[in-house]
């Protein structure tokens with residue numbers, strides 16, 4: 001595995017072994033399927049909105065620990081948030097992933113997602129970390145069109 005801070009590695013492995021919001025809900029406003037062919041990661045994400053609030057988020061997937069932990073962390077962060085806040089969190093995380101290892105993650109905004117900061121040093125793995133977040137973005141656009 002990559003050289004990540006031990007504490008961060010524990011957070012990632014904990015989400016990988018005990019994922020949040022895993023298991024697809026029957027009811028949803030949008031369902032998306034995203035893949036990361038370079039690593040073999042796949043996720044399906046179901047999203048439901050109540051007005052502009054994230055009412056439900058559930059997912060299923062297979063792949064590396066980074067991709068699966070990241071979608072678990074993302075799902076916990078976005079659940080219950082207004083889409084405007086969700087977008088800010090997402091932008092914050094994307095900036096962190098583009099920071100080439102020098103970004104200073106804001107734990108108040110990103111919570112457990114700060115554990116993924118070290119991934120930004122490994123260009124080949126950034127797509128793993130972003131997979132679930134891009135799926136969320138896609139699903140939120142589709143769900144808003146529907147509502």
Ligand code: ZN
Pocket residue numbers: 036039040041063064065066067128
């Ligand atoms: Zn991966």
